[in-house]
Amino acid sequence: MQKHVTIRCKKFLHTSQPSVLQPIAIASLLRLPERKLCLTVQDTLPDLPLLTPVRGEIEIQHQGTCLQVIAQVYAIVTLTCRRCLCQYNERLPVGVSEVIWLDATKSDPQAWPSEQEVPLGDLMEYLPPDGWLDVGQWLYEQISLALPSHSLCRPDCQLDWQPEEATPVDPRWASLSGFDPLE
Numbered sequence: 001m002q003k004h005v006t007i008r009c010k011k012f013l014h015t016s017q018p019s020v021l022q023p024i025a026i027a028s029l030l031r032l033p034e035r036k037l038c039l040t041v042q043d044t045l046p047d048l049p050l051l052t053p054v055r056g057e058i059e060i061q062h063q064g065t066c067l068q069v070i071a072q073v074y075a076i077v078t079l080t081c082r083r084c085l086c087q088y089n090e091r092l093p094v095g096v097s098e099v100i101w102l103d104a105t106k107s108d109p110q111a112w113p114s115e116q117e118v119p120l121g122d123l124m125e126y127l128p129p130d131g132w133l134d135v136g137q138w139l140y141e142q143i144s145l146a147l148p149s150h151s152l153c154r155p156d157c158q159l160d161w162q163p164e165e166a167t168p169v170d171p172r173w174a175s176l177s178g179f180d181p182l183e
């Protein structure tokens with residue numbers, strides 16, 4: 001039920017922002033030449049480690065039973081090195097081509113079997129033909145997926161310190177290790 005609410009609210013997420021990343025009425029694509037919409041993106045997206053806005057092109061084409069969404073964008077992202085924990089910037093190119101099927105039944109969470117667990121990532125693969133494509137949300141998901149899961153500031157990054165080994169206890173003092181002076 002929670003997921004259902006999220007989907008229905010998506011189209012209102014970006015309405016107050018002057019951005020090309022607006023939710024798009026899928027049916028409105030049918031009125032465009034070649035049923036295709038080309039967007040030039042230069043936007044920031046919340047909740048991503050972006051140093052620069054996302055720049056590039058997104059192309060959305062209505063193909064009758066599906067949408068073909070192609071994105072060629074890039075951004076500079078600020079990442080934390082897994083090894084030395086320093087922060088560094090990296091150019092993140094994102095090239096995606098995705099098919100989103102238009103299916104009124106499969107895109108309706110209420111029509112799913114109640115006992116079936118549906119991963120959140122699958123939600124965007126089906127949309128109702130008379131529904132909306134939230135381009136900002138879609139792009140956010142693509143960039144999230146493109147972020148490196150094992151980020152290194154450079155391929156050969158090494159720790160410049162060694163983890164301290166536990167100091168061996170002098171056997172003569174071992175009996176004192178459990179000594180509590182307050183006792």
Ligand SMILES: [Zn+2]
Nearest residue numbers: 081084153157
């Ligand atoms: Zn590093």
